[in-house]
Amino acid sequence: MSSINESPKSPQKATIADVAKAAGVSKTTISRYLSGDYKSISAGTLKRIEEAIAELRYRPNRMARGLRQARSYSIGMIFADISNPYSTSVLRGAEDVCTRNGYSIIVCNTDNDPVKEKNYIAMMHAHRIDGLIIHPTGHNKDILSEMADEQIPVVLIDREIPGLAFDMVGTDNYGAMSEATRFFLDQGYQRIGFFSQPIKHVSSRTERFLAFSDVLRNADHPSAKDLYEFEIRKSEQLEAQLDRFIAETDGQSRMLFAVNGITQLKLINALQKRGLSIPEDMGIAGFDDSDWAPVVGSGITTVEQPTYEIGQKAMEKVLQRLGGDDGEKERIALPGKLIVRGSTPSQLKKI
Amino acid sequence: MSSINESPKSPQKATIADVAKAAGVSKTTISRYLSGDYKSISAGTLKRIEEAIAELRYRPNRMARGLRQARSYSIGMIFADISNPYSTSVLRGAEDVCTRNGYSIIVCNTDNDPVKEKNYIAMMHAHRIDGLIIHPTGHNKDILSEMADEQIPVVLIDREIPGLAFDMVGTDNYGAMSEATRFFLDQGYQRIGFFSQPIKHVSSRTERFLAFSDVLRNADHPSAKDLYEFEIRKSEQLEAQLDRFIAETDGQSRMLFAVNGITQLKLINALQKRGLSIPEDMGIAGFDDSDWAPVVGSGITTVEQPTYEIGQKAMEKVLQRLGGDDGEKERIALPGKLIVRGSTPSQLKKI
DNA sequence: GTGGTTAGGGGAATCGATTCCTAAAAGCCG
DNA sequence: CGGCTTTTAGGAATCGATTCCCCTAACCAC
Numbered sequence: 113m114s115s116i117n118e119s120p121k122s123p124q125k126a127t128i129a130d131v132a133k134a135a136g137v138s139k140t141t142i143s144r145y146l147s148g149d150y151k152s153i154s155a156g157t158l159k160r161i162e163e164a165i166a167e168l169r170y171r172p173n174r175m176a177r178g179l180r181q182a183r184s185y186s187i188g189m190i191f192a193d194i195s196n197p198y199s200t201s202v203l204r205g206a207e208d209v210c211t212r213n214g215y216s217i218i219v220c221n222t223d224n225d226p227v228k229e230k231n232y233i234a235m236m237h238a239h240r241i242d243g244l245i246i247h248p249t250g251h252n253k254d255i256l257s258e259m260a261d262e263q264i265p266v267v268l269i270d271r272e273i274p275g276l277a278f279d280m281v282g283t284d285n286y287g288a289m290s291e292a293t294r295f296f297l298d299q300g301y302q303r304i305g306f307f308s309q310p311i312k313h314v315s316s317r318t319e320r321f322l323a324f325s326d327v328l329r330n331a332d333h334p335s336a337k338d339l340y341e342f343e344i345r346k347s348e349q350l351e352a353q354l355d356r357f358i359a360e361t362d363g364q365s366r367m368l369f370a371v372n373g374i375t376q377l378k379l380i381n382a383l384q385k386r387g388l389s390i391p392e393d394m395g396i397a398g399f400d401d402s403d404w405a406p407v408v409g410s411g412i413t414t415v416e417q418p419t420y421e422i423g424q425k426a427m428e429k430v431l432q433r434l435g436g437d438d439g440e441k442e443r444i445a446l447p448g449k450l451i452v453r454g455s456t457p458s459q460l461k462k463i
Numbered sequence: 464m465s466s467i468n469e470s471p472k473s474p475q476k477a478t479i480a481d482v483a484k485a486a487g488v489s490k491t492t493i494s495r496y497l498s499g500d501y502k503s504i505s506a507g508t509l510k511r512i513e514e515a516i517a518e519l520r521y522r523p524n525r526m527a528r529g530l531r532q533a534r535s536y537s538i539g540m541i542f543a544d545i546s547n548p549y550s551t552s553v554l555r556g557a558e559d560v561c562t563r564n565g566y567s568i569i570v571c572n573t574d575n576d577p578v579k580e581k582n583y584i585a586m587m588h589a590h591r592i593d594g595l596i597i598h599p600t601g602h603n604k605d606i607l608s609e610m611a612d613e614q615i616p617v618v619l620i621d622r623e624i625p626g627l628a629f630d631m632v633g634t635d636n637y638g639a640m641s642e643a644t645r646f647f648l649d650q651g652y653q654r655i656g657f658f659s660q661p662i663k664h665v666s667s668r669t670e671r672f673l674a675f676s677d678v679l680r681n682a683d684h685p686s687a688k689d690l691y692e693f694e695i696r697k698s699e700q701l702e703a704q705l706d707r708f709i710a711e712t713d714g715q716s717r718m719l720f721a722v723n724g725i726t727q728l729k730l731i732n733a734l735q736k737r738g739l740s741i742p743e744d745m746g747i748a749g750f751d752d753s754d755w756a757p758v759v760g761s762g763i764t765t766v767e768q769p770t771y772e773i774g775q776k777a778m779e780k781v782l783q784r785l786g787g788d789d790g791e792k793e794r795i796a797l798p799g800k801l802i803v804r805g806s807t808p809s810q811l812k813k814i
Numbered sequence: 815g816t817g818g819t820t821a822g823g824g825g826a827a828t829c830g831a832t833t834c835c836t837a838a839a840a841g842c843c844g
Numbered sequence: 845c846g847g848c849t850t851t852t853a854g855g856a857a858t859c860g861a862t863t864c865c866c867c868t869a870a871c872c873a874c
Contacts, residue, residue, distance in 0.1 A: 125613065127830055138854045143832055152852060169609075174589045175535060176830030178526040179859050186569070186590075194555060200546045207545075207572055216586060218537070219570045221558055235567060238525045239537075258520075262476065380758045404755035407731045478860055489824045494862055503822060527860035530829050 126168035134164035146172055178240065186216045187430055188236035190229060190246040194221035197373065198400060198419055199247065202269060205423025206245060213431055215242070226251035233259065243430035248273055250313040265433035267426045272315040272443070279433070281426040281444045283417045285316050288448030289323035292369075292397065292415050295450060297331055300459035301395060302364035304328070304335040305357040307379060308371035309344050317371050320399065324369065344374060347382075354382050365459040367395030373402045380408060395456040399448075410454025418446040477519035485515035497523055529591065537567045538781055539587035541580065541597040545572035548724065548753060549770055550598065553620060556774025557596060564782055566593070577602035584610065594781035599624055601664040616784035618777045623666040623794070630784070632777040632795045634768045636667050639799030640674035643720075643748065643766050646801060648682055651810035652746060653715035655679070655686040656708040658730060659722035660695050668722050671750065675720065695725060698733075705733050716810040718746030724753045731759060746807045750799075761805025769797040 128146075132139045137157055144152055145161050153161070164170070178184045187210055191199040203219065210217055218239060220232040226249045233255050236244060243265040248256070253276055259266055260278065268280040296304055306324050311317040321339055328336035340357055342349035357368070368383075370376040376398040383390060390396055390409045401416035425444055479497075483490045488508055495503055496512045504512070515521070529535045538561055542550040554570065561568055569590060571583040577600045584606050587595060594616040599607070604627055610617055611629070619631040647655055657675050662668040672690055679687035691708055693700035708719070719734075721727040727749040734745060741747055741760045752767035776795055 128832095129830075139831080140833080140854055141852085144853090147832085154852065157852080171585070171589050173530070173591060173830055175526045175529045175591055176859090177832070179524070179530050179830080179861085180832045182859070184526060194558075195548065195551045197546065197548070200551055203570075204545060204572055207570075211571075211582075211586075216569050216590060217571075218567050219554075219558075220562075220568075221555055231562075234522070235562075238522050239567060240524055240526055377754055377758065384758060402755070403728055404753070404759065407728065407735060408755065408758055479862095480860080490861080491824055491863080492822085495823085498862085505822065508822080524860055527829090528862070530831085530860080531862045533829070 125173075126170040128170075128172070130168055131161070131164045131170050134168060135160040137161065182240075183242050184240045185214060186218050186239065186241050187427065188218050188220070188232075188239070188241040188244045188246075190220045190222060190232050190236070190244070190248075192222055192224045192229075192247045192249055194219070197402060198270075198417065201419035202247075202423035202426070205420035205425075206427040207423070209424050209427040209431070215431075222249060224249050230255055242434055243267070245269060245426045245430060247271065265430050267429045267433075269422055269426050270316050274315070277441045279426075279429045279441050279444075281422050281429060281446070282316060283422070283448045284445035285319035285448070286323040287445070288415050288417075288450065289320045289399075290327050292450050293324050293327040295452070296367060296369070296395075296397070296456065297327070297333065298458075299367075299395075299456055300365065301367045301456075302334070302459070303338065303357075303361040303366040304333075304369055305338045305340050305361070305366070306335075306369050306371070307340045307342070307350070307353065307357075307375055309375070310341050311339070311371075320371055344378075347378065350375075350378050351382055354379065354386075358386075358388075367391075367397065367456060370396070370398030372398065373400030376400065376402070376405075376412060376414075380412075391455050391457050395459075397456050401449075401451055405451075406453065408455075413453045413456040414451050416449040416451055418448065421446055476524075477521040479521075479523070481519055482512070482515045482521050485519060486511040488512065533591070534593050535591045536565060537569050537590065537592050538778065539569050539571070539583075539590070539592040539595045539597075541571045541573060541583050541587070541595070541599075543573055543575045543580075543598045543600055545570070549621075549751060549768065552770035553598070553774035553777070556771040556776075557778040558774070560775050560778040560782070566782075573600060575600050581606055593785055594618070596620060596777045596781060598622065616781050618780045618784075620773055620777050621667050625666070628792045630777075630780045630792050630795075632773050632780065633667060633797070634773070634799045635796035636670035636799070637674040638796070639766050639768075639801065640671045640750075641678050643801050644675050644678040646803070647718060647720070647746075647748070647807065648678070648684065649809075650746075650807055651716065652718045652807075653685070653810070654689065654708075654712040654717040655684075655720055656689045656691050656712070656717070657686075657720050657722070658691045658693070658701070658704065658708075658726055660726070661692050662690070662722075671722055695729070698729065701726075701729050702733055705730065705737075709737075709739075718742075718748065718807060721747070721749030723749065724751030727751070727753070727756075727763060727765075731763075742806050742808050746810075748807050752800075752802055756802075757804065759806075764804045764807040765802050767800040767802055769799065772797055 128139050128142050132142050141153060141157065142161060174185060189203060189206060193199060207217055218241060222229040222232060229249050230252050233252065244259060245267045247269050248271055250271060250273060253273060256266060257276060266278050268278050270282045272280050306321055308317050308321065311321050325336050340353040342353050368379050370379050379396060383394060388394055397413035399415045401414040405412040405414050479490050479493050483493050492504060493512060501509065525536060540554060540557060544550060558568055569592060573580040573583060580600050581603050584603065595610060596618050598620050599622055601622060601624055604624060607617060608627055617629050619629050621633045623631050657672055659668050659672065662672050676687050691704040693704050719730050721730050730747060734741060739745055748764035750766045752765040756763040756765050
């Protein structure tokens with residue numbers, strides 16, 4: 113077609129062959145130029161190539177390159193809930209690393225639905241993604257291990273999947289939660305309710321509750337078993353659990369701990385609805401330092417997760433695996449940070 | 464290689480040729496099967512193909528298909544700020560439509576940096592994305608129109624770019640802001656400050672301020688020109704502007720209007736820092752109905768944008784263009800919704 | 815039985831880059 | 845200056861699907 117229509121502003125995309133012709137060299141030489149193999153090109157040739165590329169507005173076709181090299185230069189990211197700021201922050205971290213290395217990101221959002229997750233993994237597969245970073249629902253072991261069988265590096269974020277040896281990057285949940293729980297003890301709360309979506313199948317939630325429970329048990333605190341679970345989509349469950357906690361702890365100095373940011377918000381909402389004020393009637397704290405945490409009431413005490421760094425580390429791990437490292441799978445736990453604000457004042461004076 | 468290693472669990476990916484051999488037909492027939500052209504395949508052949516595909520765990524390679532068909536089946540999305548919940552919600556809407564139609568999304572985040580934006584557009588180009596949805600910084604007219612020259616459908620979200628005829632999907636800023644401003648008038652505020660990042664180059668902000676200004680001017684209200692601009696990254700600018708507003712409106716009943724969610728948060732923070740309480744000392748309202756809006760103080764009055772629908776519509780528009788529609792470019796303005804909460808009580812009793 | 819149509823399917827070129835192997839030209843040494 | 849290495853470069857196969865064009869057998873009508 114290029115022989116028929118040689119108009120200078122042809123909308124046809126230039127190919128490597130067009131560039132070669134324009135520069136008076138072979139495709140091989142252009143390809144060498146593109147892959148940065150400058151040392152086998154003479155200065156004159158180099159200049160002609162650069163001119164030809166500029167003139168033709170040539171852009172290498174990644175699909176062609178990908179086909180030949182059997183790699184796509186894209187990394188898949190599958191999030192359980194993309195609307196969670198946690199996800200976005202991880203995405204940003206991953207993206208920055210990714211772009212610096214010439215890769216692109218293909219994203220999907222599963223809404224915590226294992227069926228969606230399954231389909232997305234299949235789609236990523238068809239795209240021949242070079243690696244996968246996934247915030248897993250926890251229910252697709254088989255397909256994930258299939259990817260691993262095909263030598264596609266898979267890195268989990270936030271959650272481990274028991275029985276699957278994958279690299280994993282997340283917060284040091286046990287450590288951060290222990291520190292937070294000790295702080296709550298020091299503040300003198302008589303009862304602490306741990307509010308969470310079902311902790312089963314989700315390692316991060318389990319670890320948090322475990323740390324909470326361990327610390328309280330070691331201190332002979334009555335709340336060591338105070339786990340209040342609910343489905344996030346069913347707010348009546350959250351409300352019922354809250355009412356149960358309120359009834360069970362009547363008259364004591366008490367606080368709520370939310371396993372994540374969204375739970376914090378729902379609890380705060382429910383408290384307001386009941387006319388209970390923070391922190392007078394009830395303290396509150398939780399995982400995830402949302403941007404609104406400083407401005408609600410006199411500020412909400414939170415555990416900040418190193419989300420951006422998690423994204424970075426996860427992507428670095430993928431690239432490292434792509435680089436040929438097949439050492440043992442690693443579990444990277446980045447430290448969280450307790451941020452104390454007005455929602456958890458000391459109760460000791462009251463006693 | 465498959466002739467050397469025929470082990471059943473070979474990690475080698477099966478190709479269409481492998482499937483063809485296993486099913487005892489030609490590649491052509493497999494390809495027909497893959498593209499859903501069942502009517503030129505006999506029942507027996509069909510069955511053998513399906514068995515072969517299942518047995519070999521065959522997954523068509525999208526890059527190969529893309530190369531031949533000159534389309535990638537992926538849509539690029541470039542966000543000015545992915546950490547803004549606005550973006551995530553748009554992304555979700557777009558993603559749902561996209562996936563239903565067999566496309567994938569490649570995402571990037573520019574941090575409102577025109578240079579990053581430029582690079583990302585180039586990268587998308589190399590990926591041969593079939594279409595682009597972009598929340599533009601407003602500074603890369605040339606490259607964007609280059610994409611259009613190459614027949615790649617581009618749909619803008621939230622912001623228009625003057626001089627460029629692209630499809631655009633956003634909120635009906637003028638309408639929603641007019642309604643909100645009339646409401647504030649009815650509440651009897653004597654002064655209203657419009658706080659915004661620089662409105663120049665960003666059509667959505669401009670429209671909002673225009674509506675605000677028009678409504679107030681028509682009502683002979685003194686705040687028709689009360690625009691307070693600042694760079695979001697420089698909080699001292701925001702603080703200075705706020706102090707200016709406070710000084711200029713001393714003794715009057717007053718409120719702040721924030722051009723978007725992030726500005727709301729910064730203003731609330733700054734007010735708290737000054738010991739000013741909402742809504743007693745100052746009312747506040749703003750664009751974007753964040754999830755925390757109901758729980759801050761007695762709730763923040765907001766203008767909710769139809770973000771999910773914007774994402775859907777934008778993606779639908781891209782697909783429609785890909786389907787061959789080259790009718791006139793459209794400007795789709797979806798209605799916003801004023802949500803009144805405690806932060807903007809009536810001032811009339813005070814007067 | 816002949817001509818024509820249709821169902822079912824195959825051969826081979828093709829998309830745009832990469833890569834292996836080969837080869838001409840240039841530089842170097844004694 | 846002849847033989848050596850090094851530099852610079854090209855030819856052609858290749859990646860995995862799609863697609864154009866062609867072919868055969870069966871069926872149908874007359």
